[in-house]
Amino acid sequence: MPILSLALKSLLNRRFTVSLILLSIALSVSLLLGVERLRVESRNSFANTISGTDLVVGARSGAINLLLYSVFRIGDATNNISWKSYQRFVKHKLVDWTIPISLGDSHRGYRVMGTNQDYFRHYRYANKRNLAFHQGRSFDHTYHAVLGYEVAQKLNYRIGQKIVIAHGAGETSFVLHDDKPFEVVGILTPTGTPVDRTIHVPLEGIEAIHSDWVAGRQVPGRQISAEQALKQDLTPKVITAFLVGLKSKIATFRVQREINEYRKEPLLAILPGVALQQLWDLMSVAENALLVVTVLVIAVGLIGMLTVMLAGLNERRREMAILRSVGARPGHILFLIIGESLLLSMIGVAIGLLLLYGGLLLAQPWVESQFGLYLPISLPSPREWFMLGLVGTSGLLIGLIPGYRAYRYSLADGMSIRI
């Protein structure tokens, strides 16, 4: 197409302005795609937080609240579950495994979670991945602790280190269980989930540090030393929540109903996948706001292109008259201008893609270490191709505006050359 090569040459002739337009289009395209990638990946990693668990059970409250404290370590349980009720479902004939969770303490802003060996055996995240040890091993003593990867990294903790657990979940809790320190025996590999930000201790450990506590405070004069506590019965009386794996998925709704209708204690069982979806939907407002902003950024880029093309049009009336004199039709003039805007938006999109991949390459390790979010450097998804197509089409449509004006000019001017 001879006109398209003319369009290209005319763009090359205006390199400086053109490169500025290209830059703004490319930046907005890479921003759009970058935001889209982040959105998709955070959604994936969010959905990957927990996997292979059929039910999450806690005291009766809201489903999202239960999910938040049991899986995301956000917020607090309103109530506990008695050990007896828990045992009732551990022994349920349809239940394959359970993981008890006992929350309420923290260490320097990181939540401490009491659990047992079943956690390391059965807990799954992402695509049914097991937890693995980066260093050390699982706990086998009441005062042992296993750290999530981020905890160890941020606090620079090593195997063998002693840590003191604080009562309550605050960032700076002044009430310390400093008479019963825990020894770090293991550090987990990174998972990109809240596990990385959790300190795991045995249920007995949680029981031991609270053995001389009544109603949320240490009873003066009745302190029990770490050694003495070990001699007591450390079977917990309550836990905060538990995760359930069933022998067969088909039984999920039946067991869920059974737990929800359990008469001795008000319990709530939720399907984690459903609750995750509900939680994500809550955040879709922010997601949409982000999308609107990036679309506006694209619009700004394209309007910049429109401005420059319209501004240059009057000076180009001579060029159009010359083209008309050598046989160009008014339609050719229209295509020349539209071709330019099409080329601009396509080259802009291409550079935007390059910027995106360059940016991903640079940001990937940092985002992974900072946010536990793995950004894959993969080909654009169908949705991303669609977005790119939309940008190209918008560029083409916007080109119609100066294109039509040039068309009108060339009809009105004919060959009369006006300066």
Added chain:
Amino acid sequence: MPQTAVTPAIEIDNLRFKWRPNLPEVLHIPGLEVARSEHIFIRGASGSGKSTLLALLAGVNLPTSGKVKILGETISALSGSKRDHFRSDHIGFVFQLFNLIPYLSVLENVTLPCRFSDIRKHKATTSSESLDEEAMRLLGHLGMADDDLVHRPVTELSVGQQQRVATARALIGAPEIIIADEPTSALDSDTQEAFIRLLFQECEESGSTLLFVSHDRRLESQFERHIAMDDINQPGET
């Protein structure tokens, strides 16, 4: 009407033209005929409608009434796209100033009409091996075949050089009619004469009809036939 070699290059029959319905009539030419291979000088004051007449001959604009025949074809009766094709196939143009597309090289400017006309492309490539070679041949005749000049941006050429490039562009593919609209107005008198001689030479070689338009009477003497706008044009008269 059969189209034979003896049909005149240009025939005008009772042509009338207004730019817009509410504007006064610019042209009313009862009749004009130009034979093939004739070299004609059209003289007229500025604003007398010379360029308007050329736009009508080129089929860029349509007469309000009357007929324009070029090479036996009534172009005033053709559709817009046919007129555009006809123009690119049969007519070469040189304008007063800034004839060149600033973002194309000298060679690309010269070969530009061949992008729009297959006939001229064909003719150009039969008289030389390639389009570029034909362009170089024409530029050579016009004293412009300097390799260095040809590859310079056209905006760096002098006005005289630009006009010669524009002439090569009008001549490429040997169109039957060459229209030059005040091509020498921006040149000094020495270059003017040399330019006109070159133009004659080339038109003679390709047997083209030349319409040369100017307000400058001094150039008139070099042409075999002169037409004054005032003589052929009676706008506003019925």
